[in-house]
Amino acid sequence: MADKPPLAPAPAMKPKAKTSAAPPPPVAASAAAPGQARTTPPLKKPPLAPPPQVRPQLKPPPALQYRQQQQGGQPRKRRYRNHRGGGCSGRRVCCLATGFVLLALCLALAAACLAYLYYHPRPPSFHLQPVSTTRFRVGNSSAVSAMDVTVAVKVVSWNPNDKVSFEYGDGEGRAELADADGDIALGWAPVAGFDHRARSVAAVGFVAAAKGVVVDEAVAARVRDRYRRRQLAFKVVVDTHVSARAGALRTGMVPVRLLCDGGAMAPPRDGSSGSVVGPMSKCQVYLFRVRWFSLN
Template sequence: MTEQPVKPVLQKPPGYRDPSTPVQPGPRPPPSKAVLPTSYKPKKRRRSCCRPCCCCLFALILVLILVVAVACGIFYLWFEPRLPAFHLQSFRIPRFNVTVKTDGTYLDAQTITRVEAKNPNGKLSLFYKQSHVTVTLGEDDTELGPRKVPGFTQRKQNSTSLKAETGVRNQLVDDGVGKRLKAGFRNKEMVVKVEVRSRVGFIVDGQSVGPLGVKVICGGVSLKRLEAGYMPKCTINTLKWINIH
């Protein structure tokens, strides 16, 4: 029996795909990033030197505060600084006249006041800047003044008398105020008040510390008690560090 000739195997051309073979999905391409506008692109953060500088400045301020607090504590414990004490030493009214005219009521008055300032410190001297003395009369607080008193220096545990002459001439006042002042001066029931505004500082080894603004209020008593010899102690209020012009 004759053998059939063997058919040669045909070679598949390049790129041939058998239609019976299932198609397998290929790898997915990576998702593309959305392109942001230039204004939305995150900026690279740069290390700033502000934070270390602020920390150093804060630490320096704390150290300075601590040094000042310690120095003030040592100063207070060693010198025991105290503000001066004030007394109303004398008060006189050499001239007082209330005149009623057709065009109003006029006041003509003069006062002479002495306020004693005492330095209670045993280790510190005091210095006083220019003081302003104001006198008020009656329940309506009719003001006479102010009068300026030059500054001065006060040694340890020393007393100084401040003299101030205040007054007004032909000052127009309300008719009711004039009547009350006239009646109060006549029966000696008129209330007198003296106010002193000044600046006081300490002297340490020739160096000035301060000054501190103070307001001193003396009186608030009747003229009858003052003429009888009663000289009240003045109250002192500490103000802020101010300049009085």
């Protein structure tokens, strides 16, 4: 049987292109001889990447570390509180309180205006009668002289109101002898309180006594000369409290001061009537240390 001819070698298969970014290595274009195995060059391994660098962990400050340990290692979370509601409510309360106060002041002012228009109050007037000296003695000395003086003071008040009366509390009165070199204090005495009704006249008086008041010779000489000529001048101050009453309305006690300057010395008493006759000096009234004046 005849021999079969040898089979032709199979055509070489082309290698598939790699999808990697690097281009495939060139393949030799020489044809393999029949009966010889095809050899391929060995693949090159890519270079190894350097190992990643490990950064050392930084330790927290001692204060923060201690705080984290106290809290179980958990970082503290900030808590944000909503203060908006409390602030609004407090502001609303302040606005309401201010509004009520302003409303009360307006009502009080309106009531005071109506009361003034209805009652039309006027301040009382005070006058100082001439001061009578029950005892007056000035010692004679070449260097220093002593005075013994006792004076009787009387203040007359007139209430011109028709519907308003006044009530005066207990106080005190002081008398001084006026002089160019300085007033000479003659002592003080208590003053009893009294009621002053509408459209009426009231009087208040006290007796002040001074013993052993030392003055120099020049002052003693002037005082003796004025006493002989009945030209002594006195100054009277009365401190007390007063309240006003109009119908069912009544005010509280407030301080008041009467200041009577230029009080004259009383002339000799009239034998027939026994009263002090002479011109009276007007007194100034200070309410709360402010001068009392009339709006009429």
